[in-house]
Each structure stands twice: as structure tokens, then as C-alpha cells.
Amino acid sequence: MPFEIPDDLDPALLPVAFLLGRWVGAGLGQYPTIKDFRFGQEVSFGYVPGKTFLDYESRSWLLDEQGEKIRPLAREHGYWRPQPDGTLEVVLAHPTGIVEIWHGELDNGKIELRTDAVARTATAKEYSSGHRLYGLVKGDLLWTFDMAAMGQPLQNHLAAQLKRTDG
Numbered sequence: 001m002p003f004e005i006p007d008d009l010d011p012a013l014l015p016v017a018f019l020l021g022r023w024v025g026a027g028l029g030q031y032p033t034i035k036d037f038r039f040g041q042e043v044s045f046g047y048v049p050g051k052t053f054l055d056y057e058s059r060s061w062l063l064d065e066q067g068e069k070i071r072p073l074a075r076e077h078g079y080w081r082p083q084p085d086g087t088l089e090v091v092l093a094h095p096t097g098i099v100e101i102w103h104g105e106l107d108n109g110k111i112e113l114r115t116d117a118v119a120r121t122a123t124a125k126e127y128s129s130g131h132r133l134y135g136l137v138k139g140d141l142l143w144t145f146d147m148a149a150m151g152q153p154l155q156n157h158l159a160a161q162l163k164r165t166d167g
């Protein structure tokens with residue numbers, strides 16, 4: 001079924017309505033300090049009638065060569081807050097002891113975000129900034145994540161392609 005915008009969605013969310021629903025797919029991970037890996041990912045974007053944020057959740061798994069799940073990897077939860085001037089604010093929390101405030105731009109199915117602030121618990125790994133791109137390409141959600149962490153300059157950690165799912 002083609003995606004339909006819910007009747008009770010607050011109009012402020014129309015610029016990000018294309019994200020609504022559940023997305024499933026896989027991607028590649030890398031960083032100079034770790035081994036390359038394949039990961040599976042499930043993402044969901046929800047809404048609350050009358051409210052002007054999207055409820056966001058991502059879960060991921062390490063995949064083997066056959067694409068089977070080996071073990072859980074990263075998760076993140078947060079809220080996406082589109083603004084009337086076409087910018088986007090995002091707050092994210094990670095179980096690794098990191099919280100982020102993101103700021104970015106929305107452009108017709110493309111989103112670019114940069115961290116505005118990062119805070120870490122005493123035991124979290126060293127991570128100082130991030131850059132994310134999201135884009136709707138032929139109905140799929142593509143996204144990439146660059147980070148500056150572990151003493152390394154900003155560079156790619158993740159890239160994934162997700163498909164919309166009803167399940």
C-alpha cells in the first residue's frame with residue numbers, strides 16, 4: 001500500500017511526514033579503530049495527534065555473511081522537532097551514556113544534521129561530534145553517520161539502506 005499521511009497529523013509535521021512508520025534494512029559500519037561490520041537496523045518514526053514532534057527509535061544487530069542476526073548492537077531513542085523556518089531540531093539518547101542535540105536542514109526528502117551539543121557520562125567512550133544525512137531515494141530511506149570519536153577526526157561510521165515495512 002502506498003504511504004498515506006494520517007488525517008490527525010499536526011500540519012507542522014508535514015515536512016517530515018515521509019519518515020513516519022517502520023523501516024527495516026541493513027548497512028555497513030567502519031571506523032579506523034574497529035573492524036568493518038555489517039549491521040541490520042529497524043527504525044520507527046511515530047507521532048502523537050496534536051503534537052509537533054516525531055517519536056524516534058532505532059535498533060541494530062550485527063549480521064553474519066548470510067545476513068543473519070548475531071547479536072544486538074546500538075540502539076537510540078529521541079524526538080525530531082521540525083521548526084516553522086524549515087530547520088530541524090533532534091534530541092537523541094544512547095544507552096552508551098551519550099546524549100546529543102542535533103540541528104539541521106530539511107529539503108524535500110533530504111535531511112542534513114550536525115551535533116550542536118554532546119554530553120557523555122563518566123564511563124562513555126570518547127565521542128565529540130556527529131554529522132548525519134537522511135534521504136528518501138526511490139522510496140527507500142538512506143542514511144549515513146560520520147563521527148569524531150576515539151581521537152579520530154570526523155569520518156564515516158555507518159551507512160544503511162532501509163525499506164518501509166508494515167510489520
Ligand code: HEM
Nearest residue numbers: 029033034037039041060073074094098125126127149150
Ligand atoms: C546503527 C547504529 C550503530 C551501530 C550498528 C554501531 C556499531 C558499532 C560496532 C560494531 C562497534 C565496534 C565495537 C562493538 O562491537 O560494540 C562500534 C564502536 C563504536 N561506536 Fe558505533 N554503532 C552505531 C551507532 C553509533 C553511534 C550513534 C555512536 C555515537 C553516538 C557510535 C559510537 C561508537 C564509538 C565511539 C565506538 C568505539 C570505537 C572504538 O572502540 O574504537 N556508534 N559501533
